[in-house]
Amino acid sequence: MSRIFFIPMPIYILDKKMYFPPVTESMPDGMLAIGGDLSVDRLLLAYRSGIFPWFDGDLPMWWSPDPRFVLFPDELVVSHSMKPLLRKEAFRFSTNTAFDEVIENCSAIPRFGQGGTWITPEMIKAYKHLHARGFAKSAEAWNGDRLVGGLYGIRMGKLFFGESMFSLESNASKYAFIRFVQQLQSEGVVLIDCQVYTPHLESLGARMIARKEFLRYLDLAER
Structure with a gap:
């Protein structure tokens, strides 16, 4: 080096x-x-x-x-507009049933201000290997049999490291995210790493914390 x-x-x-x-x-x-x-x-x-x-x-x-942008599951914010969609189960929610489709959709979604995607073929291959090893996870929102939104990241112990999300229909990724955070909380996850600031995740309750505070949680990734 x-x-x-x-x-x-x-x-x-x-x-x-x-x-x-x-x-x-x-x-x-x-x-x-x-x-x-x-x-x-x-x-x-x-x-x-x-x-x-x-x-x-x-x-x-x-x-x-x-600082680091994170979400504590007990601080998840569910907007008034999302609550009716969750009550009537507007989308079918699943986890780890379409990892390949989720990451490939994330790589294809145009990002404002970016000329391309950071989710390269090398990244896709690497995270598929992580999925095969049980570390990379996906959450999906479906309209019938059509995948319309989702996200993926890395689950290690009581931490989840979010990577990317996509939506092909209004509120689909937000629906998958909320359901997934609720599931992770029920499974004992105490922190979701969102990496860098986005207004979308801030609206869902994510906030900045000092890196030194974030690092203290990393021991939980070993458990």
Whole structure:
């Protein structure tokens, strides 16, 4: 592993060694390192260390922002407009029945302000491997037999690390998210990592916490 120095912080260049630098050495925007690979072992080490991958070009980039955007399940906000949809079960909800379709839909959804997608074919392949190992999970919303919304992320112990969501019909991803958070809470999950701020997740109760506070929860990923 080597370092390229900029001002004011260094960017770490990862090699094959299974290692990440301390998250306290992240750039002000949260960027910590580039390179390495997307093996199952490296990805699990990243999540356990408070780090997540994001592609930009040909190499994975590794991030650990401060503050961190999270949702505590008991702080979930269900809007007045969503409550009738949940009561009448406007969508059929499921988990882990269509992981491949969910991640592929997430990769195809245009993102405002982005020229492409960070969910590259390499990322899709890596997270399918994590799913096969039981770590990557999906939640789905269906209209009849048609998948219309969903999300995926990594479940480790009492933590869930959210990655991406998509919606093909109004409120479908929000419906899947709310149902999934409620399920995770019933299973003992105490924190959902949302990584970086979005107004959509803020409306559902997510908020910023200091990275050092976030890191204290990572022991729960081992249980």
